[in-house]
Amino acid sequence: MKRTKIVDLLSSTEYGKEVCVKGWVRTRRGSKAVNFIALNDGSTIKNIQVVADVEKFDEELLKQITTGACLSVNGTLVESEGAGQSSEIQANEIEVLGTCGADYPMQKKGQTFEYMRQHAHMRLRTNTFGAVFRIRHNMAMAVHQFFHERGFFYFHTPIITASDCEGAGQMFQVTTKNLYDLKKDEEGKIDYSDDFFGKTTSLTVSGQLEGELAATALGAIYTFGPTFRAENSNTPRHLAEFWMIEPEVAFNDIHDNMDLAEDFIKYCVRWALNNCQDDLEFLNKMVDKSLLERLNFVVDNDFVRLTYTEGIEILEQAAKEGKKQFEFPVYWGVDLASEHERYLVEEHFKKPVILTDYPKEIKAFYMKQNEDGKTVRAMDVLFPQIGEIIGGSEREESYDKLVARINELGIPMKDMWWYLDTRKFGTCPHSGFGLGFERLILFVTGMQNIRDVIPFPRTPKNAEF
């Protein structure tokens, strides 16, 4: 008999129908006469209850039905008598596809998240991580659907790169050289001519620069791929390997860019609310009791937009009036700390905030220079709990201004020729931003540690699985 997924059985009312269900045992309980088996197949957070009359089944078989075992059950779909349950299955045949011993690491309930991380290969079978990764899938779908509906093209920028000019962070080196036999030239420099690519290469920190090449050809593109930072940051918000989404749009100015960012995040959150109800309700109950409220709040409210300069004034005022004590000082020119961002979002405005026009010294070389000579057309989207969730800007489209800034910052020009060509041949205004995918998942799931929203986190000294 062809199996039916549990998500479909639970919404079916074809009572009396013979069905086949397959899945893993979450619990078994019962009396001498009847056993109740809660079965889950990953298609939904909800289990289906299998009712097995003890007299119908071999004792040895029933003994094998332990937590974690894999079963195939043929039976009759019946209406459940239990409160809050929909359908259940009256078992006719049970086959144990795979037994599961007492050393099953997900045996006990209520293990810590740290324990789960050490068993990341099995945590996928728990309620919490099942919910997180079903939501993660849905957020990826929302990303693609949002951009596709708006005529953007998904663009694969390279992972291995020979350029290190974005300067977003420390990079991992990629090599095929035999480290036991490193040839060096007369000056003592390692000879990379026999490395795979004939020169030093690294893992990308951002696809933006290549994304700009595509936007100035295809009009509107987005990237969605892994990016890497070799930073020794052992915090709940940093990963060495994470997924990033970077849209880039020709002819968009910073206002279009802000509209796009706000529409985009609201679309994703709305998608979660519409498509992940069961998983969100579980997380709202078990992980973060204000989750649903916060998600609805983001969807229902306009983001506040103000300049960095205005933001600093509010923060200075708050400090001066004693409304808030900040650990780090506030002054024009400072790179805002998380406490500053969260004060604006959580206490002052009580809404998501988009800050624009930051001092050029604290932003990247490619951002469009304002006429004041001091600020650039940067924009950061700040969220409750998360802080910065999106960073972006209108890009400097003037070849001369861009080259001047590159020289000012001493960025090596040799690998930049292709990027500068966009400003040389038919340049145009354009804008884009980057969203760390895991930051979005943190926000949408209410999870607190970024290692719990990516299947197999890569962090300092940890590359298990």
Next chain:
Amino acid sequence: MKRTKIVDLLSSTEYGKEVCVKGWVRTRRGSKAVNFIALNDGSTIKNIQVVADVEKFDEELLKQITTGACLSVNGTLVESEGAGQSSEIQANEIEVLGTCGADYPMQKKGQTFEYMRQHAHMRLRTNTFGAVFRIRHNMAMAVHQFFHERGFFYFHTPIITASDCEGAGQMFQVTTKNLYDLKKDEEGKIDYSDDFFGKTTSLTVSGQLEGELAATALGAIYTFGPTFRAENSNTPRHLAEFWMIEPEVAFNDIHDNMDLAEDFIKYCVRWALNNCQDDLEFLNKMVDKSLLERLNFVVDNDFVRLTYTEGIEILEQAAKEGKKQFEFPVYWGVDLASEHERYLVEEHFKKPVILTDYPKEIKAFYMKQNEDGKTVRAMDVLFPQIGEIIGGSEREESYDKLVARINELGIPMKDMWWYLDTRKFGTCPHSGFGLGFERLILFVTGMQNIRDVIPFPRTPKNAEF
């Protein structure tokens, strides 16, 4: 005025409306009285014609309207009088956003693909590569939509990995070690304890093993991410960095797996036929005149399914009867060469072919062992022109058989504990396959070189852009 994309203007019949269009000049021609400017913004392969009465515009301005320049045009949408054209724009205002000099590398038409590869940052602005990368986007959408509709979850397997047990090919090493100061222990071995991850790490060759972890928890998953092979293969079909799609499904046997693979490819090809008509027609005209015919053929025909053993018999027969001379000998046990695969597909069956049950010696350790002791439940999907487009199998679910095979092959067990746990705790039958995304794009676009269907190809000695 808010700009409208050219794809929308060309399908609009709101003649007389004032519109704004922005894009890059493909050509300008004209007389003393009137100029015709073909403008493209990447939203479609079609240009919109801008008609500029010479007397309305400054001579200096018109001189700047050269191939590659970027314009913003306000004008009136009018019905085109030219044959085969729809709408055009009678220009009222023209602004040159970016000029373009005679050194523009895409100036001349009819450059070779090799020339285009050297200017991969600008080839995106040409008709051919615009078409290829719009189709590439559409194929990615089709992939996500196909699996989403069927209740699969998109699963991000790690890029940086400490395991090298899949054995699919040579790997790139990932390190943060200072290669000028490599500490070694007493035995002369490099000490990796101070490397970022505290041990040697590489770029993944496949997400399958982690995908199996997810499938035996979430039920049905797929990966879609970059994979890497450090092989010194300078051929039109190999890349060092490419994107791979790997679905994995609990409870699927090899027949379900074949159905899934066939449905999947047909869905993608049908998506292209339904959503990329203009681009496909262009490629069919300019790149490969049998393209549309071949795509329709795949959608309209069932794939032939037979065993490897049956396939070998057909090939041996063909060789014996002199129907075909093969360069490489055919015998049971041989790893089929491209000429063999293409004979079956293009000459014998004249249909896509799925071969199953290969000799275990030429397939990976994790494939389910048949009872004959000689073959495994492998399946390869063979396509015209491409050869193998999909490779997959039912997986060995028996812990004991899997361990025996691993020992037989001498694969180091130390990094395999987490994989083996899937067979230890509630094992179940499951199946999956891998599709090289660029192989699919080659098939759907009719392009001949894999370097022309990924934006910035990574190949031996080449990591430009």
